[in-house]
Amino acid sequence: MRKEYKNEILKNPWVVGIGTAILSVFLLKIFDIIASTTILLSLWNIIKRSFNFLLNFFLQQYESPLWFLLLLFVTGILALLGLLYILSMFEKQNNTSKTPPFSNYISDNFEGILYKWTYYINNNKYTITNLTPYCPKDNCIIYQDACPICKASYYNIKEDSELEILIQHRIENKMYVQT
Ligand SMILES: [Zn+2]
Known part of the structure; x- marks a missing residue:
């Protein structure tokens, strides 16, 4: 129980984010101390310099007209909507390929006995x-060749392999009724 709770905390994105930030500050400090006392100093300076360069690059200020900012904003929203649309199309395509028309055909009557079944899906094969x-x-499920409710006897229960053939025949010839 305690372990599960611990896992929950570790999976929390806030905990992970803040934890990583604190850890990286610590690591930077440690690296700084090590680097300043060894020959790694120059390498460390290069890393720091390139980091500063990147920071300055992204902190550069530009003057731009308002219409440009608005255009950027609108373009961003349109791009996001487009992306969502494309994603929804993919979702739809996946759904249609995953469920064939006969997936609701899960029961039928063969020679006076009702049979029910399910489909096992593996690699799109049913x-x-x-x-x-x-x-x-x-x-009611037939138990030992008889119905537990009305006591009627059923001696002609078919083998699974024969039933599979009969069901497949009805699917292939579209002779089934969806339930
Ligand atoms: Zn019965």
Whole structure:
């Protein structure tokens, strides 16, 4: 329990962010002390200089007309909207490729017995699993060749392999009713 709580704290982006910042300040201090006392000094100076250069580069001030800033702002928003649109298109495409039309076809009656099943999806390949025979009158699972509710006997329960063929036949010939 305590360990999970600890993990939660470690996964918190604020904790990670602040932690990293504090750690980097510490590391910089330590590096500074080490670097100033060894021959690494010149290398450290180069790193510091390039860091200062980058900092100055990004802190440069430009005078620009208001219309330019507004244009930049509007362009940014349009670009963001465009990006969101493209992402939503991808999402839609993924959804349609993930769910074939027969995914709701999960029960059918073969020779007086109701069968229900689910699909196991792997690499976009659908496999029929969990084939279970039901009493069509009570919608109850058949137990030991009989319905526990109405006591009707069912001796003609089909093998899974035969049922898979029958279901596939109805899917391929679009003879199924979605439930
Ligand atoms: Zn029954």
